[in-house]
Amino acid sequence: MxxxxxxxxxxxxxxxxxxxxxxxxxxxxxxxxxxxxxxxxTTKDGSLEGFDIDIAxxxxxxxxxxxxxxxxxxxxxxxxxxxxxxDAIIASMSMTDERKKKVAFSNRYYQSPARFITKKGGKIKxxxxxxxxxxxxxxxxTVSDKFITGEFGEDIDIKRYGTQxxxxxxxxxxxxxxxxxxxxxxxxxxxxxxxxxxEFIGESYSDPKYFGEGIGxxxxxxxxxxxxxxxxxxxxxxxxxxxxxxxxxxxxxxxFGKD
Amino acid sequence: xxxxxxIDNLPLLFKGLGLTLQLLAISLVIGFILSxxxxxxxxxxxxxLRIPVKTFIYIFRxxxxxxxxxxxxxxxxxxxxxxxxxxxxxxxxxxWCAVIAFSLNTAAYTAEIFxxxxxxxxxxxxxxxxACGMSRFxxxxxxxxxxxxxxxxxxxGNEVIFMLHATVLAGVITLVDLFGAAKIINSRHYAPFxxxxxxxxxxLVITFTIxxxxxxxxxxxxxxxxx
Numbered sequence: 001m002x003x004x005x006x007x008x009x010x011x012x013x014x015x016x017x018x019x020x021x022x023x024x025x026x027x028x029x030x031x032x033x034x035x036x037x038x039x040x041x042t043t044k045d046g047s048l049e050g051f052d053i054d055i056a057x058x059x060x061x062x063x064x065x066x067x068x069x070x071x072x073x074x075x076x077x078x079x080x081x082x083x084x085x086x087d088a089i090i091a092s093m094s095m096t097d098e099r100k101k102k103v104a105f106s107n108r109y110y111q112s113p114a115r116f117i118t119k120k121g122g123k124i125k126x127x128x129x130x131x132x133x134x135x136x137x138x139x140x141x142t143v144s145d146k147f148i149t150g151e152f153g154e155d156i157d158i159k160r161y162g163t164q165x166x167x168x169x170x171x172x173x174x175x176x177x178x179x180x181x182x183x184x185x186x187x188x189x190x191x192x193x194x195x196x197x198x199e200f201i202g203e204s205y206s207d208p209k210y211f212g213e214g215i216g217x218x219x220x221x222x223x224x225x226x227x228x229x230x231x232x233x234x235x236x237x238x239x240x241x242x243x244x245x246x247x248x249x250x251x252x253x254x255x256f257g258k259d
Numbered sequence: 260x261x262x263x264x265x266i267d268n269l270p271l272l273f274k275g276l277g278l279t280l281q282l283l284a285i286s287l288v289i290g291f292i293l294s295x296x297x298x299x300x301x302x303x304x305x306x307x308l309r310i311p312v313k314t315f316i317y318i319f320r321x322x323x324x325x326x327x328x329x330x331x332x333x334x335x336x337x338x339x340x341x342x343x344x345x346x347x348x349x350x351x352x353x354x355w356c357a358v359i360a361f362s363l364n365t366a367a368y369t370a371e372i373f374x375x376x377x378x379x380x381x382x383x384x385x386x387x388x389x390a391c392g393m394s395r396f397x398x399x400x401x402x403x404x405x406x407x408x409x410x411x412x413x414x415x416g417n418e419v420i421f422m423l424h425a426t427v428l429a430g431v432i433t434l435v436d437l438f439g440a441a442k443i444i445n446s447r448h449y450a451p452f453x454x455x456x457x458x459x460x461x462x463l464v465i466t467f468t469i470x471x472x473x474x475x476x477x478x479x480x481x482x483x484x485x486x
Contacts, residue, residue: 075446079449098448099449145446160433160435162431170433172336
């Protein structure tokens with residue numbers, strides 16, 4: 001009987017062990033950039049905030065998993081995913097064919113065009129001829145970089161920066177005539193104190209050849225299960241209104257496009 | 260691994276190589292020219308000459324070159340008075356900001372190398388020069404400096420290699436040097452291994468050439484010290 005009891009208790013503790021591991025939340029590590037306001041930025045106290053960050057947290061909540069946000073510079077954001085430093089990238093990444101060779105993408109979670117900004121009243125005509133001899137700042141390795149290199153490359157002086165903030169510094173200093181980037185990001189800048197002397201110029205560009213099918217969550221190609229979970233969670237937060245709540249915090253217009 | 264990416268982008272890499280060599284050469288020439296008077300001042304017993312130079316050397320050896328470049332490029336451009344002055348012609352361009360930072364940095368290190376060599380000049384050589392009635396200027400010109408510079412060659416060779424490797428920092432202020440080119444290739448193709456290995460190979464070849472040149476120089480100038 002005594003023996004039986006000890007076996008029972010052993011079994012019980014085993015069961016407890018298993019049950020805790022079943023009910024403990026899985027952790028999903030998410031790579032974010034932290035230097036691309038308003039989508040993600042690092043606040044003065046070092047914490048992260050922005051549209052991407054809020055979406056990441058909302059998706060984790062929907063998937064019922066523990067979220068761990070990991071900051072990573074843009075240059076190395078895909079290599080670090082492949083090196084398993086984290087499991088997903090939520091960093092306003094456009095889904096392009098080139099990136100798809102390396103990573104898988106979820107369904108889009110928003111869409112965004114790219115535009116130019118320049119000094120208010122600057123008489124620059126946005127065309128191949130109008131931009132001849134002008135210098136344009138872009139963030140290295142972004143779709144904006146690819147678009148401008150592909151469509152205007154030969155005629156203009158393209159300066160590439162590691163971060164968007166460095167591009168603004170040189171626009172302020174007058175080292176470049178224009179900055180070309182995501183329209184949302186530029187919107188935030190021209191609404192800020194530093195950017196009040198600058199304005200949008202020219203049309204919005206969203207050529208799918210460069211800009212792909214919108215912005216998605218990048219995952220390793222093997223992790224199909226996680227991808228399904230993210231897709232469900234995106235649909236989930238669209239449905240229950242969480243998405244619109246977050247969107248309204250940052251933009252007063254629709255950024256998802258047609259369903 | 261796909262090295263066809265590198266073959267397609269060879270022109271970009273070679274353009275980067277050109278800029279790297281150009282930055283290196285210009286900075287070394289300016290740095291060398293600056294370092295000779297600086298080293299003499301740093302070796303001087305007169306505190307009015309020695310202390311300012313020592314401070315300069317201390318600051319440039321005591322802070323990372325990356326910080327020096329950021330201050331010169333992004334920091335200075337924040338001042339309206341600088342942007343409205345004639346100096347803006349120089350500071351506006353990333354190229355000259357890099358040259359200024361690299362030159363001052365290598366000048367500080369090189370001055371320290373030469374200062375050590377000057378102080379280690381054999382007493383007998385200076386006494387002999389004095390006995391011949393040479394002025395202080397002539398002593399430096401004919402005795403101290405030629406001997407000190409010769410003895411500095413091995414250490415200076417080291418500084419040149421360090422400087423070559425420091426030029427990668429030009430890539431952070433929009434310049435497309437060898438490393439900048441590798442970063443562009445990486446950002447286009449997501450091929451960090453291929454891009455950086457090829458850039459690394461270029462640097463190895465340049466380093467090898469520098470080592471070889473300094474070996475020749477040592478054989479030529481330090482023959483009398485060989486055992």
